[in-house]
Amino acid sequence: MPDLSDAAKRLLVGRPVRSERLGHTLLPKRIALPVFASDALSSVAYAPDEILLTLSLAGLASYTISPWVALAVVIVMLTVVASYRQTVRAYPSGGGDYEVATTNLGPRAGLTVASALQVDYVLTVAVSVSSGSHYLATVLPAARDHEAIIAIGLVALIALINLRGVRESGSGFAIPVYLFMAGMGVMALVGGIQWATGTLGTAESAQFDVLAEAGYEEGLMGLAGGFLVLRAFSSGAAALTGVEAISNGVPAFRKPKSKNAATTLLLLGLIGATMLMTVIGLARATGVRFVQDPHLQLAMNGQPVPEGYEQDPVIGQIAQTVFAGFPPMFYLVTAATGLILLLAANTAFNGFPTLASILSKDGYLPRQLYTRGDRLAFSNGIIILALAAIALIWVFDAEVTRLIQLYIVGVFVSFTLGQLGMIRHWNERLPSVVAAKERGAMKRSRAINAFGFALTALVLAVVLITKFTHGAWIAIGLMALLFAVMVFIRRHYQHVADELEIEDVAAARALPSRVHALVLVSKVHKPTMRALSYARATRPSTLQAITVAVDRDAAEQVRRDWDAAEVPLPLTVLDSPYRDLTRPVLEYVKSIRRESPRDLVVVYVPEYVVGHWWERVLHNQSALRLKSRLLYTPGVVMASVPWQLASSARSLVNPDDPGERLGDLPAPGMVRRGE
């Protein structure tokens, strides 16, 4: 019942929002940075861990290569940033890769990007929140071994907050992000000084030796080793997610939008790169060990690690070492990291419905996802996203290492196609430009995008090769499924549109010759009388009051009341051999239609409007069923004549209800859409 969903909506979601109010919430860079940073920077919380974890399979020696792997990731990151600076300049509308791919490579490519991004949004939530709950466990030992259920709870919480609506530009978002940056900065500084002055301690895990897995006896030498390095790199590449977010958020920036967006993008890239290198560097310097299963892979002079040993995330271990003398900082860094991971998940909750509404506008998703004004539209998207993420967390038991295998395939599909689209974009524009200076700029941009394309394509290949069997195939399967569904929906809408197109205007405008009005009488009471007088007010060619004799006595009663009410109209009693309300009316209407097919039959149905859900169970059932049937008979109009019962005033759907008054909470993603 739409009214019920409405009620739920009111409770969960709060009140709609006047777009004017958001009009001037365009973001200054200092706010834009935190809004878009969380996703991009938070990956520093797990990317280094995954690099070390993967390398550790080949034994401790392989850690020596970790800085180089990180460096490779950084190079890719900066390349992608450079490429996207071109994109935001060329496409300030905020369509991002979806728009770029669609306009330059055609709808199929665009749709591929769309499915890829949607899947990746789900994974962003799953990975970030899972990682976040592990950070929680480092500061809150009670949470250990309950990471999965905690993560699921957190996803539900974030979803609820977004259903309720939250202004991303609020300081509630800015503070933790800056806190995280500050924390990491201090850690880098202090750690750096300690290292330079040789006072840097060693991590607790440094005492352990890392045992190589079977097959990696000769470390990173040989094919297996090389492959392992590539896998480490693929996992590390998770640090790149979130860069594309800005390209969808250009409209949110203050003028000059593109320039500010590009600057913010560069800023983010540099910060992210620095953080990644810092963490890897300090991890090396403090001798942090990070492996898949400490109890199998770690050993101390031959002995396995003690039973109770719990492996903390890399940043946690580093903070513990660097701030050994000053625990509060350790807690602050860890907490800030956990917090920014949740904000990263929140980013997906903003991006997903935004993309969905663009897709539904283009007819790839149900229409009701488009009407932005109705927050319910977004709710659907939010709920779907939350459920999908929860499912993944549940299946993979919130293990980041396993989830990361599904991750970033989508992002890189989007990167690659986006860049390819940009190359086309420049190629198409170049011929029409004569000014040498401008041509030079274009050529430079094209070169950058070309390089970006080549590199991201390469990375995508590496990711697919190294991760496909480890789980990437799941992500790809989901993308294919989404793609198919969206194509199907688009086809359906197109099909319907064709069916409904007006070929012959004259025919479409032809009027039915006469109007037969039928008033359905179940009892003789106010609603019936209202329906009757409304019907009479429309002055139909013929007017009939009909009642169905489902029960003889009842019908007799109705007839008596009818006469008592002195209605200047005979009451037609339809016999009901099946003691059923619907069929006789249906048959009667059809008989009228048979006699005069060019006439119109208007059936007036008195309806109660009630306040409580349980009242709906007690009323209107037969009316509802009758209506649903009559709809299938051509040439019939169902006119519901509502009677508002006293209780209806209580209803949450009542437009005069305070819940309907204008609120000031934005719908998810509005801020980054610059609305």
Next chain:
Amino acid sequence: MPDLSDAAKRLLVGRPVRSERLGHTLLPKRIALPVFASDALSSVAYAPDEILLTLSLAGLASYTISPWVALAVVIVMLTVVASYRQTVRAYPSGGGDYEVATTNLGPRAGLTVASALQVDYVLTVAVSVSSGSHYLATVLPAARDHEAIIAIGLVALIALINLRGVRESGSGFAIPVYLFMAGMGVMALVGGIQWATGTLGTAESAQFDVLAEAGYEEGLMGLAGGFLVLRAFSSGAAALTGVEAISNGVPAFRKPKSKNAATTLLLLGLIGATMLMTVIGLARATGVRFVQDPHLQLAMNGQPVPEGYEQDPVIGQIAQTVFAGFPPMFYLVTAATGLILLLAANTAFNGFPTLASILSKDGYLPRQLYTRGDRLAFSNGIIILALAAIALIWVFDAEVTRLIQLYIVGVFVSFTLGQLGMIRHWNERLPSVVAAKERGAMKRSRAINAFGFALTALVLAVVLITKFTHGAWIAIGLMALLFAVMVFIRRHYQHVADELEIEDVAAARALPSRVHALVLVSKVHKPTMRALSYARATRPSTLQAITVAVDRDAAEQVRRDWDAAEVPLPLTVLDSPYRDLTRPVLEYVKSIRRESPRDLVVVYVPEYVVGHWWERVLHNQSALRLKSRLLYTPGVVMASVPWQLASSARSLVNPDDPGERLGDLPAPGMVRRGE
């Protein structure tokens, strides 16, 4: 969505049924007996077991008293039968105790009976099916220890069959009942002869000694012992359930209805009584042991029973002994017993919806339970009954002994109030009768009912005292709840009726002065044009086409198409600051109402009629929401102008669909209602 439930209905339930067809299915006694027998006779399958089981707590010696307990049950049974013979004569309409109590003791009493019976219907299903699945386990060892899940499956199966509709008068019902009777008869005969000739063997369990529970050291002597005997009796009284069924089924009998019903009733009573005595007698003669937990209560010269020992139901054990030389008979008797237990459960599925439809006619239950022609009405009752029974089976792990503690409280509440009502009935009629002969008959009837009342009241007291703490309180709690709910529903309907009553006929018949027609335009296509011409056909005082500018470009497109279609009518574009469809229309309608409150506003909404459930997700959402809102504004009529998409032809709701054609399957309970 009603259409969906319709679709489901069609699939599960099949096609409606013409009452004429059932008109001449009035039951001859030979069919009536099996129809009503299953419930009454099946209790022989567990009543004796419960008597022995309860007595066994006081040790083996206490078994000697079992025939006397059974005899007491038989006496009550015959008394009840005698009493009900009066009821069916006085109330041939089939209202049963509910009618008797309501007419003679007032609605409260009637409602008490109704709640009691409804709860007991649930327990009939739970107990019978649980017991049935234990019989299954005796012939099918694989089923052992899975009784609960099997029972649940069986309940679901029976429910499905009844949703589909099944003619109770069919031989599919008669055969197993007669088979059961025959089987029991043969067993009684053969067993009797064997016993007379001293060739009767001893049951397998006869070798065991029954250990008395703590507190019953001195057997049945003392208070505890006496109490135990009463408890045994209460459990044995379960044999009386099903007698009242006939009093509800009088209309189903051939003329002279009452006489035939009375005869069938007597027949049933005698057969039931004989069976009960036979089973108890043979159990004694073959030395059957039946206890709650064999491994605790049974012993062989000091040693507990072997691990693998499984305790079969009493009838099973007897059959095994009597037909030791001829296994097929054993299987036949056990199978027939299991089968009749399922039929007994089926009886409840017929009685429950019947009672529900009577109650809904009196306004105690939602109206849609009344319209019998619509099998969906019964489906609700069937599903509720099934779920409730499944819940009980689940909670009590299909243990008959535990379920039986909740049982028959309801039946005896109904018995007692029914008989009390009958006494009143006779007292009221006596004064008006002069003919001595008739007075004599009446006085006799009254005497019988009076005795019946006294005895059933006594039994009810015993049952309550001995079983309350063992679980009867649950049954009573459920009855109270049902009672409260039904009173509440009745009040609500009354309240609404008062609110809707016509005080001032003239005012009720006043016509709105003018009619403003609004046609909602989302796109310019066939459905819109149809809505437009239909609206024009009703010649309203004013006609306006309105569209909401949720999206600027889209609105512009609509305007262009509008001009292209050369509609002789301006298109009003409503601005939507919240990018929402509903609010602007709502505000606009209200503004019209404000200007001229006595006018009528008719909003024409073009609607798609689709065939698949998923199409509903893709269409009409905003229309639905708009309608649900507009209903709350007085003076507004919502006119749905349906456009049947090609796919709608496929729909199961389509009245031209074969699924809608007349079928010949009766709704549950129709046969016993004599329809």
